[in-house]
Amino acid sequence: MSPAQRIAQLREEIRFHDRKYYVEARPVISDREYDRLMQELIDLERQHPELVAPDSPTQRVGGEVQTELKSVRHAVPMLSIDNTYNEGEIRAFDERVRKLLGGEQPAYVLEPKIDGTSINLRYEDGRLVLAATRGRGDVGDDVTVNARTIRAIPLVLKAEGVSVEPPPIVEIRGEVYMNNEDFQRVNREIEAAGEEPYANPRNLTSGTLRRLDPKIVARRRLRFLAHGLGQVEPLPVESYWEWTRLVREWGIPLPQEISRAEHIDDVLARIHEFEQLRPQLPYMTDGMVVKVDSFAQRERLGATSKSPRWVVAYKYETEQQPTVLKEVRWQVGKGGNLTPVGVLEPVFIGGVTVTNVTLHNIDQIERLDLHLGDTVIIERAGEVIPYVVQAVPEKRPHGARPIKAPTRCPACQSKVEREADTPYIRCVNPACPAQLKERLRWFCHRGQMDIEGMGDVLIDQLVERGLLREFADLYRLEPEQIASLTSEVEQRGKLVTRTVGEKVARKVIDNIAASRSRPLERLLAGLGIRHVGNRVAHLLATHFGSLDALAAATPEE
Numbered sequence: 001m002s003p004a005q006r007i008a009q010l011r012e013e014i015r016f017h018d019r020k021y022y023v024e025a026r027p028v029i030s031d032r033e034y035d036r037l038m039q040e041l042i043d044l045e046r047q048h049p050e051l052v053a054p055d056s057p058t059q060r061v062g063g064e065v066q067t068e069l070k071s072v073r074h075a076v077p078m079l080s081i082d083n084t085y086n087e088g089e090i091r092a093f094d095e096r097v098r099k100l101l102g103g104e105q106p107a108y109v110l111e112p113k114i115d116g117t118s119i120n121l122r123y124e125d126g127r128l129v130l131a132a133t134r135g136r137g138d139v140g141d142d143v144t145v146n147a148r149t150i151r152a153i154p155l156v157l158k159a160e161g162v163s164v165e166p167p168p169i170v171e172i173r174g175e176v177y178m179n180n181e182d183f184q185r186v187n188r189e190i191e192a193a194g195e196e197p198y199a200n201p202r203n204l205t206s207g208t209l210r211r212l213d214p215k216i217v218a219r220r221r222l223r224f225l226a227h228g229l230g231q232v233e234p235l236p237v238e239s240y241w242e243w244t245r246l247v248r249e250w251g252i253p254l255p256q257e258i259s260r261a262e263h264i265d266d267v268l269a270r271i272h273e274f275e276q277l278r279p280q281l282p283y284m285t286d287g288m289v290v291k292v293d294s295f296a297q298r299e300r301l302g303a304t305s306k307s308p309r310w311v312v313a314y315k316y317e318t319e320q321q322p323t324v325l326k327e328v329r330w331q332v333g334k335g336g337n338l339t340p341v342g343v344l345e346p347v348f349i350g351g352v353t354v355t356n357v358t359l360h361n362i363d364q365i366e367r368l369d370l371h372l373g374d375t376v377i378i379e380r381a382g383e384v385i386p387y388v389v390q391a392v393p394e395k396r397p398h399g400a401r402p403i404k405a406p407t408r409c410p411a412c413q414s415k416v417e418r419e420a421d422t423p424y425i426r427c428v429n430p431a432c433p434a435q436l437k438e439r440l441r442w443f444c445h446r447g448q449m450d451i452e453g454m455g456d457v458l459i460d461q462l463v464e465r466g467l468l469r470e471f472a473d474l475y476r477l478e479p480e481q482i483a484s485l486t487s488e489v490e491q492r493g494k495l496v497t498r499t500v501g502e503k504v505a506r507k508v509i510d511n512i513a514a515s516r517s518r519p520l521e522r523l524l525a526g527l528g529i530r531h532v533g534n535r536v537a538h539l540l541a542t543h544f545g546s547l548d549a550l551a552a553a554t555p556e557e
């Protein structure tokens with residue numbers, strides 16, 4: 001077999017496995033075997049650069065860092081969908097549709113409304129040529145380079161062995177989204193790099209899709225599921241249901257939960273069934289979309305200026321509960337930043353008891369016009385951390401005081417500073433005990449020096465007794481200094497306080513000693529220097545090799 005033949009064979013095999021994985025959710029080989037095929041293809045293409053093709057599976061992350069995203073006009077505008085919130089509104093939608101169709105009873109297709117970013121994929125002669133965000137509906141951003149990194153999006157539509165070949169122009173619409181698990185992982189990485197984490201997968205997805213560096217996009221593992229079509233010339237089928245069958249054959253992934261219903265009663269039954277199912281899905285949904293199936297009927301129904309008349313979304317209620325804001329604590333971070341945390345009257349919401357909620361910064365507090373003792377509405381949806389939606393001013397206690405920015409650090413009482421035109425307030429006292437505690441926690445944390453046994457309670461006591469004033473003090477600790485202190489341990493799901501004791505104390509000292517052998521990049525990250533997150537630490541460590549070399553380096557280096 002010639003290299004060209006083997007390359008063609010490998011590409012076909014990889015595309016086959018991509019379809020098995022993303023379209024059918026039924027992979028037939030392990031990740032390792034898949035990686036081996038990919039590696040063989042990469043090696044062969046490296047030896048024969050003349051055989052590299054833009055639609056080869058190796059070329060997903062081929063794009064350069066862009067300077068800006070270009071605007072593109074959609075061939076068919078991406079209109080918005082009207083929302084409904086109860087059964088009555090869904091029935092009213094059905095009545096309207098039947099009336100406009102002169103009494104005909106249409107069939108409907110239902111699909112989950114995934115909480116992500118809508119995108120239009122344009123294929124010409126079966127090849128992906130353009131990916132654009134919805135944007136303002138008529139004009140979106142060209143995100144082709146980033147969309148190519150999403151493995152669920154085929155670069156080439158499958159044309160062999162399908163019931164109908166893809167026509168010359170095919171536009172697939174769908175949702176780019178992130179699994180809850182990936183959301184947590186990426187957010188942890190973002191936080192470790194010293195940046196602000198995202199509130200929910202939707203924001204992280206749209207932020208990621210609009211990044212200028214496709215390598216970052218590739219690492220974040222975005223996903224894609226189709227939910228519609230744009231321009232298709234010529235249109236090979238007469239209904240959306242047939243369309244979904246066809247695009248699956250071409251290698252386009254669709255949600256498993258898509259279904260067809262002949263009557264509005266069935267539509268409502270499916271909506272209620274899906275409500276039970278949605279908490280178990282690996283991604284977030286906020287409703288179901290109900291669409292008229294027949295393209296001819298859609299044509300007759302037309303659109304208003306902002307949305308088509310043949311489609312409606314049913315939005316599930318996100319869980320909201322009122323409770324009382326009892327107190328606001330300003331937590332001092334390891335860099336001195338003061339973050340407000342609202343202490344709540346405990347409230348049960350979305351399956352857990354919530355006792356406090358982050359208020360982010362003083363701007364957020366002022367925007368919500370929060371007063372002490374206010375009744376506030378807390379929302380929690382899926383994996384998202386709970387947040388305050390609004391205060392209820394009618395329930396405000398008489399004489400309640402608005403929450404103000406602190407002028408002094410709650411831990412050391414020194415004056416705080418606020419950078420002009422920002423909501424960020426900092427304690428700038430280098431000897432602030434709260435900052436020291438946070439820096440030590442960060443230093444001992446699993447991601448950095450990984451010192452097991454050095455928990456929050458132990459660190460607090462060591463700082464308060466003056467035994468820890470800087471990182472180096474950790475390495476001067478004696479077992480006796482720890483043995484008489486108390487620590488918190490988890491027993492059967494409960495936190496129990498108990499005396500450390502000699503045996504555990506010795507163990508902790510051993511763990512501290514063992515941390516001396518951590519790689520340089522972990523130490524650098526552990527020191528928690530501003531702007532030196534885990535990534536920068538890795539770069540510095542790789543470049544300089546040792547702490548002495550780094551200390552001797554000039555600022556330019």
Ligand SMILES: [Zn+2]
Nearest residue numbers: 409412427432
């Ligand atoms: Zn302070």
